[in-house]
Amino acid sequence: MTRRAGSADLPLHSGRVPVWLGQRMTRLGALITEAIVQHYGRDEFLRRLANPFWFQSFGAVMGMDWHSSGITTSVIGALKRGLAPLSGELGLHVCGGRGQHSRKTPDELMAIGHRIGFDGASMARTSRLVAKIDSAAVQDGFHLYLHGFIVADDGKWVVVQQGMNDARRQARRYHWMSQGMTSFLDSPHAAIEGEGQGDIVNLADHRAARSRIGQLDLLADLGPDRIVRELTALQADLALPVDQPMLPHLVMPDHHDVREKDVHMRRLHGALAAAADRGPQDFQDLLLTPGVGARTVEALAMVTEVVHGAPCRFSDPARFSFAHGGKDRHPFPVPLKVYDETIRVMKSAVSKGRLGRSEELDALKRLDEQARMMERYVTGPDFKEIVAGEFRRSPSYGGRSVFGWEEEMQVALNPGQMTQA
Numbered sequence: 393m394t395r396r397a398g399s400a401d402l403p404l405h406s407g408r409v410p411v412w413l414g415q416r417m418t419r420l421g422a423l424i425t426e427a428i429v430q431h432y433g434r435d436e437f438l439r440r441l442a443n444p445f446w447f448q449s450f451g452a453v454m455g456m457d458w459h460s461s462g463i464t465t466s467v468i469g470a471l472k473r474g475l476a477p478l479s480g481e482l483g484l485h486v487c488g489g490r491g492q493h494s495r496k497t498p499d500e501l502m503a504i505g506h507r508i509g510f511d512g513a514s515m516a517r518t519s520r521l522v523a524k525i526d527s528a529a530v531q532d533g534f535h536l537y538l539h540g541f542i543v544a545d546d547g548k549w550v551v552v553q554q555g556m557n558d559a560r561r562q563a564r565r566y567h568w569m570s571q572g573m574t575s576f577l578d579s580p581h582a583a584i585e586g587e588g589q590g591d592i593v594n595l596a597d598h599r600a601a602r603s604r605i606g607q608l609d610l611l612a613d614l615g616p617d618r619i620v621r622e623l624t625a626l627q628a629d630l631a632l633p634v635d636q637p638m639l640p641h642l643v644m645p646d647h648h649d650v651r652e653k654d655v656h657m658r659r660l661h662g663a664l665a666a667a668a669d670r671g672p673q674d675f676q677d678l679l680l681t682p683g684v685g686a687r688t689v690e691a692l693a694m695v696t697e698v699v700h701g702a703p704c705r706f707s708d709p710a711r712f713s714f715a716h717g718g719k720d721r722h723p724f725p726v727p728l729k730v731y732d733e734t735i736r737v738m739k740s741a742v743s744k745g746r747l748g749r750s751e752e753l754d755a756l757k758r759l760d761e762q763a764r765m766m767e768r769y770v771t772g773p774d775f776k777e778i779v780a781g782e783f784r785r786s787p788s789y790g791g792r793s794v795f796g797w798e799e800e801m802q803v804a805l806n807p808g809q810m811t812q813a
Contacts, residue, residue, distance in 0.1 A: 402563040402644050404556055405460035409469075410794055413719050416731050417454045417466060420695075422474030423738040424450070427699045427753065429482055430745045434544055435571070437484070441542060441550045442569040445706035446698070448644070453698050453712040455719060455726045458654075459644040461563030464554045465490050468540035483545035488519070494539035494553075501541065510547045522551050526566045533557050534564045644709075650723035652775035654710035660778075662767025663693040663714075670755075670762050687789065688733040689759070691715040695734060696760040717782070717791070724782035725798045727789030 409417070428437045440446045451463030454470065472486040479485050485504050488497035498516035505512020519541050527536045534555030543549040551568040645654070667689040694715035697705060706712075710723075716734070717726040741752035773781070783798075791798030 402461045402464075402565060403459060403646050404558070404561045404563045405457060405462045407462065407794075409456070409462070409466045410719060412728070412792065413455055413726060414466070414470065416728075416735065417456070417470040418474040419735050420454050420731075420738065421450075421467065421470040422478060423735065423742050424453075424695065424698060425471065425475060425484070426478065426482065426742045427738065427745070427756075429484075430742065430753065431699065431757075434483060435548065438542065438544065438548060438550045438569065438571070441552060442567045443703055443706070444565060444567055445703065445709070446701075447552065447565075447567070448709040449706040449712045450698055452709045452718075453694055453715045455713075455716040455731065457648070457718055457720055457722070458650060458710045458713040459648075461554065461556070461565075464540075464552065464563070464565055465538055468538070468552060471542070472540075485543050487541040487543065488539045490538045494523075494537070497539055497541050501543065504543065508545050510543075510545070515541075515543060515547075515549070518549070519551070522568055523553065526553060526555065533560075534562075648720065648722055650710045650713060650718075650779075654708060655714075655775065656708045656711055657772075657775065658767045658770075659705070659708070659763075660711050660714060661770050661772035662763045662765075663697070664690055664772055664778075665766045665770040666759055666763035667693045669766065670759050685733070687727070687785075688730050688737065691727075691730050691734045692737060692756060693759050693763050695738065696756045697763065700757055700760045714778070714782075717793075719794050721793040721795065723779050725786050725791035725793040727782075727786065728792050729788075729790040 425437060428440065440450075447467065448458075448463060451467045452458040454467075456463045456466050468486065468489055472489060475482065475484055475486055485500075485508075487500040487504070488494045497519045501515040501519060502512040504510075505515055519539070522541075523536060523539050534557050536553055536555045538554040540552045541549060542552070547570075549570045552565065553568075554563055554565045556563050667686060670689070694712050698712065713723055716731050717724045719726060737752075737756075741756055744751070745753045772778075787797075787799035787802060795801060
């Protein structure tokens, strides 16, 4: 049986990902994917995508708005672009997307199936059925506008799709996973993310089997009296208590800025301390990567947690925005020099890993292990001090946001003052 992994509230945001960030998300997303596949296998990567907490953290570590609906669109888009050249090697294919791209998903699956050898027609039918269930069988006030279908060469798949409710300015993300699924109409979701909206109609729930059968009976024997009787019986059923398993619920708040309450500070301090402790040993003596400074190692500590962390580690996606900031300056502008160094280190490690040389991947894993160990006892600067330090050093890191280069912004805000690099 598939499982529901939990739910989350996603504020509905408009806007586009700037080219300078989208290109980097494409490269880093592909490298993180390949690192996960090298360490844990393709099936594990699919399981990660079906976890709403990991998915949100994955987007946040790549510099997207840490809490918004835009993470879904940007992550699916980045993976589609980044994994396309690697599809033959990794055996992973990303189809669909937002709007008109979602409607092309069945054709994409047919083409991939013809090329790879799986039943493309069956996959196309699955894509249509999954979309139809979340738009018709689950009537929760959200209208689908994004459909991403990630399929492996062996036919295993994950669907990540999203609906919006304009009136409430909210989005809801639905996660599906083929592994273990026995029925499309028996609680098939790996997870549904979204704030509770009161009573909804979910005909894909296993408890709705009687309702589905009853609807077929109504179609065969339609009449006003019969409909009234069935409606009365259904309302009586809804009044009865039902067993509902308690699910993890990730609340993505409306406030755009990152606040201390959004971050597990002990884990953040652990990552910072591990970077200071392991950096000189592993990244100067072993990796020998020119230009890798302490700030890059801090970012790598959070990137490697996305690769190696257990599911329980992703309850605070905001923490992962401290790797590469956010495009809207929350928690701070994207440090492009740091981001590019992160990509360079990851590319070197993953490339050598393909050849069976795992020293650099092992060094990154040790960094993650050290962070988990040190978070048990280390302390560090408070939240405001960390954020203020990032803003202060942002010009020297090549800080950039959708509002422009941080150096130019700081000069505009403080005319006559020279920015210290």
